[in-house]
Amino acid sequence: MLGPAVNNSLNHDPTPVIEAADLTKTYTFHRQEPGVLGAFRSLVRRRTETRLAVDRITFAVGAGEVVGLLGPNGAGKTTTLKMLAGLLYPTAGSLEVLGFTPHRRKAEYLRRIALVMGQKTMLWWDVPTMDSLLLHKDMYDLDDAGFRATVGELAELLDVTDLLRVQVRKLSLGERMKCELLAALVHRPEVLFLDEPTIGLDVVAKARVRAFLADLNRLRGTTIVVTSHDMDDIEALCSRVLIIDHGRIGFDGTLAALVREVQPHKTIVATYADPIALDGLSDRFPDVAVTVDPASDGRTLLLETPRERMSATLETLPRLGSLADLTVRDAAVEEIIRQVFERSALAQPALHAPPTLPGETGS
Amino acid sequence: MRVLRVLRRLIVIDVTRTLIYRGEFVVYMLGIVVGPAVALLVWRAAAASGAALPVTMEYLVSYFVLLGVVNMLVSSWLAWWLAEMIRLGQLSTWLVRPASVFIMLLANNLSEKLVKAVILAPMVGVLGWVFRDQLRLPAAPGLWALFGLSVVLAATITFAVDVVLGALAFWFDDIGGFFRLRLIAGAVLSGQMVPLALFPEWTAGFIAVQPFRFMLSFPLELLVGGLSASEVAMGMVLQVGYTVAAVGGAVLIWRRGQRVYAAVGA
Known part of the structure; x- marks a missing residue:
C-alpha cells in the first residue's frame, strides 16, 4: 500500500497545481556546413538561428490529474515537460507549479517534485540501488522511520525488494527502471514528471510500471504529467491528453473526447x-x-x-x-493519434522542423 | 548540515566505486611519481656535468620528491566530465534534485584523492628513501600549516578554473581546444614540468605573479625553501586573490550558463 488512499471521487482536485500562460521557448543553435571547409567557414562566420519549440501555450493541471503530453517528435512536448521540471528557462510567458517558478529551482520546489527520464539514470551504476536511496534520504532530509517505510512499500509494490542490494549495472533494463521509479518517489513528491517512462521495456515490465503509476495516482493523489510514444501508456494512465504540435496545443481533453472528435x-x-x-x-x-x-x-x-x-x-x-x-x-487510440498527426503533417509540411523566428540571424 | 551529510554519503559511494577500479589507479599513481623521478635524474646528470643551476641539488630533490603528492592533491579532472554532462544532458538529473551538482563533483574529487593518497604514499616514501641524503624538509609546524592552507587554495583555484572550462560547454559544442590550452599552459607555468626557479631570470617578474604558479608551485616553494618572509606574505595574498577571482568567475559563468542550458536528450 502507498499510504492512505486519497478520498476523491474524481481522483483530482480542480485547484491547479500547474498553471502555464502563453508559455514560450525558443532555442538558439549554430548551423555549420559539413566538412573541413564548413568548419573553417564557421570560424569566420557562424550562422546563429533560433527555433520556436513551444509557442504561447496556456493550460492548467489540477491536483491529482494524470495528463499525457502527446505529439510527434520535435512537437515541443518534452521541451514543455523540461520547463515544468525547471530544467529550462522559458523564453516568454508565465509558469507556476505548486506556486513556484520552476526555473528558479528553489530547494523547496525540488523537494516536492520528481522527474523520471526513461533514457537517463538517477542511480549510481557501480553501487547497489540502496546506496542511491540513502543518498536521496540525506538530500531530501527524510527521517529514518519514514524512509524505511516508504522504501519498503514502494519496493514491495514494484517487486524490487531483492534487487535493492544488487549493483545497478547488473540489473536488467526493466529492473533498473523500477529502481529509478523507486528512487524518484522515495521523497513522496506531489507532482511527478515522466519522460518516456516505459521506453525499451518488455510488455510485462511495461504493464507493471503502468499499474504502479496508476496506483500511485489513485492512492496518493500524485499529479502526473507524462510524455510517451506508447499509446498503451497513455490509455492506461491518462485521464486527459494534451496534443502538442508545432509547439502549440492542438487538443486538450479526455481520450474519449479525442476519439469522438477524430473518429466519430x-x-x-x-x-x-x-x-x-x-x-x-x-x-x-x-x-x-x-x-x-x-x-x-x-x-x-x-x-x-x-x-x-x-x-x-x-x-x-x-x-x-x-x-x-x-x-x-472504438478505433485504437494509436490509430486515432496517427490520424491526428497525419492531418497535422498535411496541414503543415514543416511538422518536424518548426519554423524559424523572424529574428533569425546570421553572424 | 544536510549538505555535509550528502557530501559524506557521496564520498562513501565514490570511494566504493573507486576501489572497484583500484588497479587503474595504481597505474595512474605510478605515472605521477615516475615523471618527477625521471626529471630529477636528468637535472642531477646536468648538474654533475657542470651545468650552473640557480638552486641547490637539495632544492631540486625535495621539489621533485614532493611534486607528485602536491600535484595529486591540487588536481581536478572535472572540466571534461562537466562539459560532457552539459553536452549530453546528464546535468538534468542533478538540476531536478535539491542538491548542487558541485557537491557531487567535490565528493568525487575528495574521494579519489583519498584513495590516490593511500596508493601514492608508499611510492613517494620509496622515492624519498632513495634520495634521502639530499631531501630537506622544514621542521617548523607553522610552515607546514601554511603549506596545508596553500594546497587547499591551489586545489580550489584549479577546481574553479575547471568549472569555468566545463561550463563553456553551455555555449560551445567542443571545449577540447580550451581544455588543451589550459593543460599546456598549466604544465609549463605551474612548475609541473620544470621548477619555476629554473626559468630565465628575465621572466622572474612575470613568473612570480602569474596564476598558474599558485595552482601548484607556490605550496611546494613554501616547503622546499628559497622564499623570504615578504615573498611568502605576498604570495599568500596573491593566492587568496586568485582564489576569490576564480570562484567568483565560476559562480558567474555557471549562473549564466544555466539560462541557456538545452537539457538535450531527455
Missing part, C-alpha cells in the same frame, strides 16, 4: 451462425458502411456506424439471422 464512428463486428443474405443491407442500415469479412464465408459483417446510429443498428442486427458473436469497438 464505432465498428460493430457481427458474426452469424449461418451465411446471411446481403441484399438490401444498405437500406436496413442507413449512413452505415457495411462490409463482409471475406474470410468468414459471408457470416461476419463489419459495420462502421456513426455514434448516433448505434442504437438503431444494434436493434436491427438480430433480425438478419442467428447471431453467434457481437463486438463493438
Whole structure:
C-alpha cells in the first residue's frame, strides 16, 4: 500500500497545481556546413538561428490529474515537460507549479517534485540501488522511520525488494527502471514528471510500471504529467491528453473526447451462425458502411456506424439471422493519434522542423 | 548540515566505486611519481656535468620528491566530465534534485584523492628513501600549516578554473581546444614540468605573479625553501586573490550558463 488512499471521487482536485500562460521557448543553435571547409567557414562566420519549440501555450493541471503530453517528435512536448521540471528557462510567458517558478529551482520546489527520464539514470551504476536511496534520504532530509517505510512499500509494490542490494549495472533494463521509479518517489513528491517512462521495456515490465503509476495516482493523489510514444501508456494512465504540435496545443481533453472528435464512428463486428443474405443491407442500415469479412464465408459483417446510429443498428442486427458473436469497438487510440498527426503533417509540411523566428540571424 | 551529510554519503559511494577500479589507479599513481623521478635524474646528470643551476641539488630533490603528492592533491579532472554532462544532458538529473551538482563533483574529487593518497604514499616514501641524503624538509609546524592552507587554495583555484572550462560547454559544442590550452599552459607555468626557479631570470617578474604558479608551485616553494618572509606574505595574498577571482568567475559563468542550458536528450 502507498499510504492512505486519497478520498476523491474524481481522483483530482480542480485547484491547479500547474498553471502555464502563453508559455514560450525558443532555442538558439549554430548551423555549420559539413566538412573541413564548413568548419573553417564557421570560424569566420557562424550562422546563429533560433527555433520556436513551444509557442504561447496556456493550460492548467489540477491536483491529482494524470495528463499525457502527446505529439510527434520535435512537437515541443518534452521541451514543455523540461520547463515544468525547471530544467529550462522559458523564453516568454508565465509558469507556476505548486506556486513556484520552476526555473528558479528553489530547494523547496525540488523537494516536492520528481522527474523520471526513461533514457537517463538517477542511480549510481557501480553501487547497489540502496546506496542511491540513502543518498536521496540525506538530500531530501527524510527521517529514518519514514524512509524505511516508504522504501519498503514502494519496493514491495514494484517487486524490487531483492534487487535493492544488487549493483545497478547488473540489473536488467526493466529492473533498473523500477529502481529509478523507486528512487524518484522515495521523497513522496506531489507532482511527478515522466519522460518516456516505459521506453525499451518488455510488455510485462511495461504493464507493471503502468499499474504502479496508476496506483500511485489513485492512492496518493500524485499529479502526473507524462510524455510517451506508447499509446498503451497513455490509455492506461491518462485521464486527459494534451496534443502538442508545432509547439502549440492542438487538443486538450479526455481520450474519449479525442476519439469522438477524430473518429466519430464505432465498428460493430457481427458474426452469424449461418451465411446471411446481403441484399438490401444498405437500406436496413442507413449512413452505415457495411462490409463482409471475406474470410468468414459471408457470416461476419463489419459495420462502421456513426455514434448516433448505434442504437438503431444494434436493434436491427438480430433480425438478419442467428447471431453467434457481437463486438463493438472504438478505433485504437494509436490509430486515432496517427490520424491526428497525419492531418497535422498535411496541414503543415514543416511538422518536424518548426519554423524559424523572424529574428533569425546570421553572424 | 544536510549538505555535509550528502557530501559524506557521496564520498562513501565514490570511494566504493573507486576501489572497484583500484588497479587503474595504481597505474595512474605510478605515472605521477615516475615523471618527477625521471626529471630529477636528468637535472642531477646536468648538474654533475657542470651545468650552473640557480638552486641547490637539495632544492631540486625535495621539489621533485614532493611534486607528485602536491600535484595529486591540487588536481581536478572535472572540466571534461562537466562539459560532457552539459553536452549530453546528464546535468538534468542533478538540476531536478535539491542538491548542487558541485557537491557531487567535490565528493568525487575528495574521494579519489583519498584513495590516490593511500596508493601514492608508499611510492613517494620509496622515492624519498632513495634520495634521502639530499631531501630537506622544514621542521617548523607553522610552515607546514601554511603549506596545508596553500594546497587547499591551489586545489580550489584549479577546481574553479575547471568549472569555468566545463561550463563553456553551455555555449560551445567542443571545449577540447580550451581544455588543451589550459593543460599546456598549466604544465609549463605551474612548475609541473620544470621548477619555476629554473626559468630565465628575465621572466622572474612575470613568473612570480602569474596564476598558474599558485595552482601548484607556490605550496611546494613554501616547503622546499628559497622564499623570504615578504615573498611568502605576498604570495599568500596573491593566492587568496586568485582564489576569490576564480570562484567568483565560476559562480558567474555557471549562473549564466544555466539560462541557456538545452537539457538535450531527455
